[in-house]
Amino acid sequence: xxxxxxxxxxxxxxxxxxxxxxxxxxxxxxxxxxxxxxxxxxxxxxxxxxxxxxxxxxxxxxxxxxxxxxxxxxxxxxxxxxxxxxxxxxxxxxxxxxxxxxxxxxxxxxxxxxxxxxxxxxxxxxxxxxxxxxxxxxxxxxxxxxxxxxxxxxxxxxxxxxxxxxxxxxxxxxxxxxxxxxxxxxxxxxxxxxxxxxxxxxxxxxxxxxxxxxxxxxxxxxxxxxxxxxxxxxxxxxxxxxxxxxxxxxxxxxxxxxxxxxxxx
Amino acid sequence: xxxxxxxxxxxxxxxxxxxxxxxxxxxxxxxxxxxxxxxxxxxxxxxxxxxxxxxxxxxxxxxxxxxxxxxxxxxxxxxxxxxxxxxxxxxxxxxxxxxxxxxxxxxxxxxxxxxxxxxxxxxxxxxxxxxxxxxxxxxxxxxxxxxxxxxxxxxxxxxxxxxxxxxxxxxxxxxxxxxxxxxxxxxxxxxxxxxxxxxxxxxxxxxxxxxxxxxxxxxxxxxxxxxxxxxxxxxxxxxxxxxxxxxxxxxxxxxxxxxxxxxxxxxxxxxxxxxxxxxxxxxxxxxxxxxxxxxxxxxxxxxxxxxxxxxxxxxxxxxxxxxxxxxxxxxxxxxxxxxxxxxxxxxxxxxxxxxxxxxxxxxxxxxxxxxxxxxxxxxxxxxxxxxxxxxxxxxxxxxxxxxxxxxxxxxxxxxxxxxxxxxxxxxxxxxxxxxxxxxxxxxxxxxxxxxxxxxxxxxxxxxxxxxxxxxxxxxxxxxxxxxxxxxxxxxxxxxxxxxxxxxxxxxxxxxxxxxxxxxxxxxxxxxxxxxxxxxxxxxxxxxxxxxxxxxxxxxxxxxxxxxxxxxxxxxxxxxxxxxxxxxxxxxxxxxxxxxxxxxxxxxxxxxxxxxxxxxxxxxxxxxxxxxxxxxxxxxxxxxxxx
Numbered sequence: 001x002x003x004x005x006x007x008x009x010x011x012x013x014x015x016x017x018x019x020x021x022x023x024x025x026x027x028x029x030x031x032x033x034x035x036x037x038x039x040x041x042x043x044x045x046x047x048x049x050x051x052x053x054x055x056x057x058x059x060x061x062x063x064x065x066x067x068x069x070x071x072x073x074x075x076x077x078x079x080x081x082x083x084x085x086x087x088x089x090x091x092x093x094x095x096x097x098x099x100x101x102x103x104x105x106x107x108x109x110x111x112x113x114x115x116x117x118x119x120x121x122x123x124x125x126x127x128x129x130x131x132x133x134x135x136x137x138x139x140x141x142x143x144x145x146x147x148x149x150x151x152x153x154x155x156x157x158x159x160x161x162x163x164x165x166x167x168x169x170x171x172x173x174x175x176x177x178x179x180x181x182x183x184x185x186x187x188x189x190x191x192x193x194x195x196x197x198x199x200x201x202x203x204x205x206x207x208x209x210x211x212x213x214x215x216x217x218x219x220x221x222x223x224x225x226x227x228x229x230x231x232x233x234x235x236x237x238x239x240x241x242x243x244x245x246x247x248x249x250x251x252x253x254x255x256x257x258x259x260x261x262x263x264x265x
Numbered sequence: 266x267x268x269x270x271x272x273x274x275x276x277x278x279x280x281x282x283x284x285x286x287x288x289x290x291x292x293x294x295x296x297x298x299x300x301x302x303x304x305x306x307x308x309x310x311x312x313x314x315x316x317x318x319x320x321x322x323x324x325x326x327x328x329x330x331x332x333x334x335x336x337x338x339x340x341x342x343x344x345x346x347x348x349x350x351x352x353x354x355x356x357x358x359x360x361x362x363x364x365x366x367x368x369x370x371x372x373x374x375x376x377x378x379x380x381x382x383x384x385x386x387x388x389x390x391x392x393x394x395x396x397x398x399x400x401x402x403x404x405x406x407x408x409x410x411x412x413x414x415x416x417x418x419x420x421x422x423x424x425x426x427x428x429x430x431x432x433x434x435x436x437x438x439x440x441x442x443x444x445x446x447x448x449x450x451x452x453x454x455x456x457x458x459x460x461x462x463x464x465x466x467x468x469x470x471x472x473x474x475x476x477x478x479x480x481x482x483x484x485x486x487x488x489x490x491x492x493x494x495x496x497x498x499x500x501x502x503x504x505x506x507x508x509x510x511x512x513x514x515x516x517x518x519x520x521x522x523x524x525x526x527x528x529x530x531x532x533x534x535x536x537x538x539x540x541x542x543x544x545x546x547x548x549x550x551x552x553x554x555x556x557x558x559x560x561x562x563x564x565x566x567x568x569x570x571x572x573x574x575x576x577x578x579x580x581x582x583x584x585x586x587x588x589x590x591x592x593x594x595x596x597x598x599x600x601x602x603x604x605x606x607x608x609x610x611x612x613x614x615x616x617x618x619x620x621x622x623x624x625x626x627x628x629x630x631x632x633x634x635x636x637x638x639x640x641x642x643x644x645x646x647x648x649x650x651x652x653x654x655x656x657x658x659x660x661x662x663x664x665x666x667x668x669x670x671x672x673x674x675x676x677x678x679x680x681x682x683x684x685x686x687x688x689x690x691x692x693x694x695x696x697x698x699x700x701x702x703x704x705x706x707x708x709x710x711x712x713x714x715x716x717x718x719x720x721x722x723x724x725x726x727x728x729x730x731x732x733x734x735x736x737x738x739x740x741x742x743x744x745x746x747x748x749x750x751x752x753x754x755x756x757x758x759x760x761x762x763x764x765x766x767x768x769x770x771x772x773x774x775x776x777x778x779x780x781x782x783x784x785x786x787x788x789x790x791x792x793x794x795x796x797x798x799x800x801x802x803x804x805x806x807x808x809x810x811x812x813x814x815x816x817x818x819x820x821x822x823x824x825x826x827x828x829x830x831x832x833x834x835x836x837x838x839x840x841x842x843x844x845x846x847x848x849x850x851x852x853x854x855x856x857x858x859x860x861x862x863x864x865x866x867x868x869x870x871x872x873x874x875x876x877x878x879x880x881x882x883x884x885x886x887x888x889x890x891x892x893x894x895x896x897x898x899x900x901x902x903x904x905x906x907x
Contacts, residue, residue, distance in 0.1 A: 052385070072387055146836065167736060168837050169722065169769045184361065185312060187772025210772040211836040233296070233455060241342065 039077050041070055049073055104248055116239055124239045125228050132235065134226045135178040138194065139219040143203075144168040144212060151206035151213035158203045163215060170211070176220070190214070296454045297488040299521075300700025303459040309745045310695035310712065313722055314704060316365035317344065317647035318467070318526060318692050319482050319564060319639035324370040324445055325469075328643035329378040330416030332409050332659035335645035337368050337449055341456040341464055344647045353664035357646050357655060361720070361773070365463035365694070365704050366647055368449070369482040372468040372497035373423070375442045377432065378405070378416070395431040397422075413660045421598045423501055424476030442496055450489040457488065459700045468497035470508055470525070476600040478532035479505065482564065482639075483512070486705035487521035494519050504543065506552070509559040524708060528564035528641065530616070531572040531589070532597040535607030538616035538632055540623065548623060553631035561752075562708050565613045565715045565894055566638040566690040568657050573636075573858075573894055574614040577605050582797050583814070584781070584860060588717070590886060591673075591685030599679065617897060618785045618793040621852050625791055635711030635752045635896030636856070638690020638718075649689035649718040651891075652827075654867035657686050666875040669868035670883055684868040684883035690717045693893075695724075695750065711752025716893040719771040725751050725857050727898035731763040733841050740765055751856075752896040757903050761847035764898075766800065767839040768859040775861040776834025778803060778818040778890060782842060786853035797858075800842045803835035820863045822888045827865040827873040834862040854897035860890045 049069045053061040061069060089095055116124075125132055143165035145151035154163035174182060183191040190209035197204050197218045206213035228235070295303040321328040323336045334352045343349045346362030381389065381398070382405050389402045404415035422428045453464040467484035480500070485492050495518075498511040512523045530537035542548050565572050571588025579585040595602045609615040613636060620632030640649050643658035654663075661668035661683060673681040693714050694707035707713055714723055724741070728748025735743045744765050749755060755762055768780050779802035785795045799815045802808060808816045819833045844855070869887040872879050879887055 068391070069387070072391070076387075167839075169724070169767050169839070180362070183772075184315075185772065188360075190772070210770065210774070210831075233292070233458070237338075237342070237455060241338075241347075 039074055041073065045073070046070065103251075114240070114243070116236065116243075121232065121235050121239055122228055124242070125231070125235045128238070131238070132226055132228075132231050134224045135180070136221060136223050137176045137178055138182060138221045139173075139175050139177075140194075141173045141217045141219070142170070142207075142214045143172070144170060144214055145206065146212045148206055148208075148213045151215060155203060155205060155215055158215065163203065165215070168211060187211075194218070292451075292454050295459050296457045297490050299487050299702040299705075300457075300459040300463070301702050303700060304698050306697040306703065308697075309741055310697055310707070310750070312695075313693035313714070313720075314364040314463075314696050314699050314707075315361075315720055316363050316367070316463075316692050316694065316704070317640050317642075317649070317689075318367040318465075318484060318637065319369050319469070319528065319567060319641045320344070320366060320645070320647045321370055321469075321641070321643040322368060322645045323379055324376045324449070325643060326371055326374040326376075326378045327416050327420060328370075328645075328658060329376075329382065330405060330419065331413050331643055333644050334659075337452050337645075338456075340368055340645040340647065341366065341452070343645065345456065345462045349646075351644065351646060351655060351662055352659045353662040355663065357648075357653075359648055360650065360653065362462070363647060363691075364699050365465060367465040367467040367482065367484045368453070369467045369469040369484075370497075371471045371500070372442070373471050373499050373501045374432065374438060375468075375497060376445045377438065377441070378419075380441060381405070381432070393429075393431045395429040397429050398432050409660065413658075417598075421476070421600060423471070424473050424596075424598045424600060426474075426501070428501070439496070446496055447489075447493055450492050454489050457701070460698065463699050463701055463704055465701055465704065466492045469500070470498060470503075471500035472503065472505065472508075473501075473597055474536070476596040476598045477534040477536045478529045478597040479527070479536060480529060481505075481508065481525040481527050481560070483508070483523060483525045484705070484708070485515075485521060485523045486701055487519070488701065491519040491521040506555065509555045512559055522705065522709070524562070524705070525560050526562050526564050526637070526708075527560060528567060528639070529569055529572065529597065530563065530611050530613065531570050531592050532595075533611050534596045534601055534603050535610030538610045538619055540610075540619055548627065548631065550627040550629050553623060553627050553629045556631040557629060557633055560634060561711050562635040562637055562713060562896070563613060563616075564639050564641075564692075565636040566687065566717050567641040568686050568689040569641060570685070570687060571717065572612050574612045575608045578608050578612055578615050579795065579797075582795075584797075584858070584890070584892075587889060587892060588687045590882075591681040594680050599681065613894075614783065614785065614795060617854050617856075618787070618795060621785065621787040621854070622791060622793055624852065625787060630899075633854075633897075633899060635708075635713050636715045636894045637692035637694075637708075637713050638715035639692055640689035642689060649691050649716075651688045651718060651865060651867045652870050654688040654870070661686075663871070663874075666871070667877065669871045670877070670880055682880075682883065684866075684879070684886060686867075688718050688867045690715055691720065693720070693723070711896040712750050714751060714893055714895040717891045719774040719861055719891050719893070721771050721774070721777070721859060721861070721893055722767075722769040723857065723859055723893050723895055724765070724767045725855075725895050725898065726765045727753065727755050727762050727855065727900075728764075729755075729758055729760055729762060731765050731841055735765060735841065736839065740767075749898060751898060754899045754901055756901050757850065759849055761844045762855070762898075762900055763844075764842045764855065765839075766842055766857055767837065768857070768893075769837045770835070770861070775829060775864045775891070776803065776831045776836060777838050778834055778860040778862050779815060780838045780840065781858045781860070782855055783858055784844065784846070784853055784855050786851050789850070796846070798842075798845075801838045801840035803833065803838065818862050820888065822863050822865055822869075824869065824884075824887070825873075827869045829862070829864050831862070850902045851900070852902050853900045855900070856897040857893075857895040859893045861892065863888045863890050 050061055050066055143163055145165050179191055187210040193207040197216060199218045199221050203215045203217050205215045207216050320340055322340050323329045323333050332352060339349045344363045344366040346359055348356055348358040351357045381402055389399050401415040404411040450466055453466055457464040465484055467482055470481045470483055472479045495515050498508055515523050527537055570592030574585045575589055576586045616632045620630040624630035640647055644655050646655040648655055656662040668683045671683050694704050695712040696703040696707045726744030726748040768777055770777050780800050782798045782800050787793050802815050821830045821832055866887050866889050868879055868883050
């Protein structure tokens with residue numbers, strides 16, 4: 001049996017658990033009203049202090065250590081409440097920024113640890129088909145000229161015989177390489193110009209590059225489809241990155257919707 | 266209000282623990298191993314693969330303190346060409362992806378500032394119980410500026426050996442290091458994609474006695490199947506020999522391979538390339554052998570300056586002195602000034618010469634190294650591009666608009682300014698394909714070179730029978746079959762060595778001004794010499810030598826809008842060169858330096874982008890000739906070669 005879709009929504013977990021924690025805290029009488037002048041260090045509070053010590057130190061505190069922690073807690077609590085009374089939490093950029101960071105982190109932490117199943121990744125793969133639609137591979141021959149005029153002259157003579165160009169340390173032919181690879185060797189200007197050439201149409205150009213001018217014979221241009229299995233790891237990396245951003249913004253949107261924003265123009 | 270915040274935050278943490286338990290990650294052997302047999306390889310190295318071997322993320326004790334909040338995953342995404350959001354909020358992307366990346370976080374206190382920052386204050390106050398640590402903790406929380414100041418103090422303390430013991434509790438640190446290391450290795454495997462992008466494991470070993478920088482980047486050939494059997498080796502409390510022992514033990518125990526790359530010798534006050542053992546006693550052949558085996562390559566150029574040579578050492582080299590300003594003043598934290606007699610132990614060219622001397626005495630050359638560039642960026646963003654400079658650390662990302670003209674580290678380092686930072690360099694590796702094994706092996710055989718950012722393709726082959734006709738045919742095959750590539754060794758055959766040299770400009774960058782061969786040699790009486798030869802340059806007819814010098818190429822940079830034109834210079838420079846000063850029986854090295862035409866440096870881009878005036882000093886250095894250095898080819902006298 002499948003549970004309804006909404007139960008998979010992280011924001012539902014987020015809010016649901018938030019509600020649970022809230023209930024637990026209020027039920028237990030643990031919420032602290034900053035305006036109260038009573039500081040109650042009950043057994044539960046003491047257990048909490050003891051536990052947080054244990055988490056850091058790997059052992060339970062001794063009685064002396066626990067007493068010291070209680071004293072510290074009382075001292076911090078007194079100063080904290082006084083600080084709230086004075087409004088010191090307001091208008092402090094650092095406090096504000098830390099709280100913002102904490103909220104952001106709680107929204108993204110789940111995505112960082114998550115191990116998505118195939119179904120989730122397949123959906124992501126299909127939703128982002130453009131990204132994985134496969135590389136364009138090109139095969140071409142090129143002949144180099146330092147200046148445009150020589151390249152044009154050679155092109156007009158090319159009908160009778162293959163033109164000969166000038167020396168340069170670039171491959172004379174490229175066989176089924178990705179556009180990314182061609183860009184690494186020939187540069188961005190050349191790759192963009194390549195897009196406007198026709199395949200199987202003889203010598204064309206001249207095409208400009210960072211080196212000079214090229215006559216190009218485009219033999220083939222085709223897109224290779226990469227199926228899901230071939231790009232699964234990339235999909236997972238991309239999914240995670242997108243998921244972190246999504247959770248942050250979804251969590252924000254929910255919180256944001258409870259506010260009315262008024263901006264004076 | 267307060268209640269709501271804490272409950273929502275707490276529920277977020279609960280969600281994290283719930284979701285964490287589901288299916289296992291799926292990584293295949295191609296990703297977890299060294300990449301052998303995963304892709305088709307070229308017959309000969311076919312193009313330079315571009316990478317950064319020296320990147321820091323939020324796991325580095327100083328990078329986090331300086332403010333970076335991007336971790337290894339963002340670093341890998343950025344290096345492989347994806348867009349990421351920098352710590353200071355802006356979108357960052359490379360114009361061209363890198364082929365490989367070594368994340369080299371400091372092994373000492375790996376992740377420690379991040380943990381300290383996240384710890385409750387009571388813990389820092391009571392359990393750590395160290396006033397200095399507590400003060401740094403409070404500074405880190407007070408403001409970004411205070412946090413940067415705290416880290417500047419921490420680096421100085423590390424340099425002086427006065428880091429509070431409490432901060433580096435060895436047991437706690439080992440436990441944390443193990444956690445971070447294993448998580449990190451799994452992340453590297455996830456992004457390692459043979460043939461497309463290579464994610465290489467490594468760390469930075471950060472020894473600096475009295476602040477004299479002896480740092481090394483350590484990089485592994487292997488994937489997690491082997492690297493998970495080791496842990497990064499601490500630097501502050503160990504010696505270089507111990508590091509090499511650690512590396513040898515790793516190789517023996519796992520069957521893997523590892524090498525170390527010294528960097529910032531320019532900040533070592535002469536200690537990086539000494540003529541003696543570190544304790545001042547005469548160097549032993551055993552020490553020299555160990556060093557040569559562990560450290561085939563050095564990082565010669567990066568954000569914190571360039572270590573090729575200093576004008577004091579190379580007075581006849583009119584192109585010496587790139588990336589020297591500011592850095593020449595003293596050691597890393599500027600706690601000790603540099604005296605001129607220290608330079609010879611701080612720069613690569615003089616070290617290569619020292620290597621010849623030591624080889625004459627010991628029979629083994631400890632300083633027969635190749636050269637690469639890298640960034641040493643502490644922002645998780647591996648970029649060495651002048652027009653895309655994201656700063657040395659998060660405190661000088663572009664969000665700090667006056668970063669070019671402010672003192673470094675808030676004035677604790679007198680005399681070094683933002684504009685002294687270079688944009689950083691790249692490592693180029695001549696490999697047969699893009700896998701961990703192929704890239705590593707190129708480093709191991711020194712078939713690598715350094716650039717200060719531009720991606721020019723640079724080849725040199727040394728042999729004894731190369732001729733101009735070789736250019737008409739398959740000269741790369743000729744180079745590999747009748748000679749040796751950069752990083753190789755020739756043994757003297759009684760005639761002058763010949764070289765095939767080709768420099769092809771960055772396809773998206775500036776034209777080339779000239780190609781130079783730098784030769785260093787040692788006479789029979791033990792005297793070392795160096796000489797710079799201009800071997801080919803653009804417009805050679807119009808720029809004929811005058812009184813022995815090649816005239817300057819010119820300057821097209823418009824200082825008003827930080828642009829240049831390729832109306833001067835050449836797309837490719839190639840030549841067959843014969844050493845005109847060959848003398849039989851001489852031990853020598855030859856490396857190539859290629860210069861681009863002048864282009865704007867990052868401070869000029871900043872000045873234009875943000876609309877401010879550079880100081881006179883900064884303006885004088887705002888335009889430079891970016892360059893590349895190949896690894897040398899050594900000519901060994903017949904006696905040595907045996």
